[in-house]
Amino acid sequence: MSDIRIDTLGKRFGNTQVLHDVSLAINEGEFVAVLGPSGCGKTTLLRCLAGFERLSAGTIAVGGRTVSSPGRHTPPEDRGIGVVFQNYALWPHMTVAQNVAYGLKIAGLAKAERAARVAKVLDTVELGPLADRRPADLSGGQRQRVALARCLAMQSRVVLLDEPLANLDVHLRAALEEEFARFHAQSRATMFYITHDQSEALALADRIAVMDKGRILQFAAPRALYSEPADETVANFIGEGRVIDVRSLEPMGAGRARAELLGRNAPLRCRPDQRAQPRARVSFHPGDLHLVPEAEGIPAHVIRASYRGAFLRAEVMAGPRADIPFTLNIPAPASLTQGQRITIALRDGWVLPAAA
Incomplete structure (x- = not known):
């Protein structure tokens, strides 16, 4: 199970309240985008879900298991969640295959099984011929696919993406949008996609949560969000x-x-x-x-x-x-x-x- 339940989540840094009573119910296998202007709290929400931040209030449950609350915090590595960062977070001294295999190695997967799984996921993202290259020898889009392959290899049932197309040019962004859609169709993972770009959110997501000033203003399908906004801000x-x-x-x-x-x-x-x-x-x-x-x-x-x-x-x-x-x-x-x-x-x- 990979459904996500976020209930009245609050996050405070010192005296600053960043997230206010955020509640979202995300279905297993759903592609959800969180859309909002810079500083609205969407990346903080992703970091709470990933386990990089502790909650000040509320709960987060993944697959029916509570992973975060003020009194309980499951470490990121034990949540079964994959994260694709804006800067890709690849090891520069490792090859593509080694980057994809690293998490499997830490998890103790046998060498032969590890190699087989890496080869399979690299073929899935069409990077098999580039397995021995290093990140510096890849384009931005290819690095992004390495990050996706890493999530596939770990068989993550929940994948978080933090503005993954922000550093790419317009033509590559369009190509990677198709890549994310294909990745979602193949993996059927639950996708949680942070962006400030409306076109990305409208094109990719099953539902979109619009955030402003640390609150969810509306959570709806793209067509409903566009044609039936809940308030003037949306x-x-x-x-x-x-x-x-x-x-x-x-x-x-x-x-x-x-x-x-x-x-x-x-x-x-x-x-x-x-x-x-x-x-x-x-x-x-x-x-x-x-x-x-x-x-x-x-x-x-x-x-x-x-x-x-x-x-x-x-x-x-x-x-x-x-x-x-x-x-x-x-x-x-x-x-x-x-x-x-x-x-x-x-x-x-x-x-x-x-x-x-």
Whole structure:
């Protein structure tokens, strides 16, 4: 079993509370990403799970076994957890094969069995021909695969990854994203992936926990996180989200509603229990705005338009007084010029829960 249960976890360094009542229930074999800005506490959370930090409050259980609490601390080496660090943490004087085999040697595995397992996992990550090279002779992506092979060799049922793509260029990052997905599919390990990069989290994870100031704000599938944020902080953080006031919110049933946005009717999604309100806050993304005929939408004028390949990114000032900034993505082919007057409308938005 490799499910993870984190219950009301707290971590304090001196007088500074870094983690506040963090609770997560992660299923066996699930790929979970923890996403948040620098300093939000996500790496401290990983270090607590790995056993590198002792808890100030709460508990951590892996596979039904409590490994951390204020009165109990299982050492990192006894948790059955593999860790892939941002800097790879490879021994520079050892070959690729020796790096992968080192943990097995410490565990007392027989030499023949050790060699067989190392050969198998190196083939799995397509590094068999490089077994005798040293880390200095490898690319960043190859070093990352050595770190993954080390987790595979130890047959870790839980793998923690601490911003593993942060030091790589954009092309290599894309290739390694595929590598992590393949690794997860083959190993079926429970993956706990720390990142500040939204695209990584959205592409890889089964569920994402958004953190801010040491707290979990929302834990949901990528699609739900993007389209149904729990509060304004999540809405503003995910996918260039924007939050704006609307008037006369009227639920229509089946999770749909309508409201007045800058004098125009706007179709919205909402929770099934949403009530009518004179005012509400709505979140949306640049792709949720579109051009409409003059009589049907909100007047705006273009401040800047930039070509992005598949779409044109337009920054506009909108509303009766032309004082509300919006960004919208217009599918190609499209052409707008600075100062041009246009009319826009919201085709989809999410009513933020009133309790948030």
